[in-house]
Amino acid sequence: MARRAQTAAAVLGALSVAPMTGYELRRNITEVLGHFWHESFGQLYPCLTELLDESLVRAQPGDRTGSHRYRITAAGRRRLAELLAEPPTRQPPRDGLLLRVFFGRSLSPASVAEILDAEEASVRAALARYADIRAEVTTEDEYAAHRPYWLATLRAGELGAAARLAWIEETRAALDLPATLTPP
Amino acid sequence: MARRAQTAAAVLGALSVAPMTGYELRRNITEVLGHFWHESFGQLYPCLTELLDESLVRAQPGDRTGSHRYRITAAGRRRLAELLAEPPTRQPPRDGLLLRVFFGRSLSPASVAEILDAEEASVRAALARYADIRAEVTTEDEYAAHRPYWLATLRAGELGAAARLAWIEETRAALDLPATLTPP
DNA sequence: GGGCACATGTAAGCTGTTACATGATTAA
């Protein structure tokens, strides 16, 4: 599945949940899918134009002058199901943190410790975001039918974050680095 | 840290472990760093040329006609340490698996189950590769000084894979999907 | 001699990022 196709899948998927403008699409992709997905927004409007040409979405006048509210069509729903059923395109890994640890012998222990501290902070920040999302998803009733799926992706984030925290602790021990204070 | 800079870091890092030809660099990046790193090989030779221009690596004649064995210089080691000390560039997330699960309501349960099965297979394959790498790293004595760092990156892969397997099981249960037989 | 692994490179095409341009509406 080409990268372009996955952009179309994300857009059609969002519109399958609710009709919205390009701007709302952008915001929703950032805020709702943000913890596992990123769209290049320079591609978003061109993608919508393509989907319109193929009659996979329809545009109706929006609330404001010149704004469009996009709505998925029946053909769009069929295409979405096809796209999602294709095997995912994996993006090649490029983990800057592990690159730094792998060549850690070229760094001072203090530098390695700093890198791990920064990672810990970023993982904890992610966990905090997950807690917010969880609160929202569990209280929101409008999209109850989607809830088990949305909770599943959230859970993937939570388990991944927990695994990385465990790894950080283990790695500090293995490399004889000082453990930082765990926030209360 | 720009993407280019991380390519330079990977190349300098590899050469900091042992001098090698461009071809060996390519192979080592694929085989040794492969579980967390990917280089675009169209960029590798241009990158080596740049590093030569900056005197961060030297080329000496290799074993064959026209081949070069690249060796990192003292300036190259200093640059490597600088590059590794910079905060990693995170690549924006684009997890096709989670995209599919998030919009799982647009799929049949059978399709979702298939997607999870495929993911499980791929995670188990990764675990098998990690086992091979672990055997190699622990028996190889030549690079003993690097061992704790290399084992740390390996451990990150192992813990991540375990977390994903746990997530798959949990998700099957949460979505009422059949559990597949676990291989012996 | 043929096939394979070694070895170095390039160029076309595709894709994404970034910054900018434009303007309407609303809240302070």
Add this chain to the structure above:
DNA sequence: TTAATCATGTAACAGCTTACATGTGCCC
């Protein structure tokens, strides 16, 4: 009236992927 948010786009640039081109050395 000013700033922020809503809303739609585009164009230049940067970067990567893929496939190809070329040739050597070794083993059967």
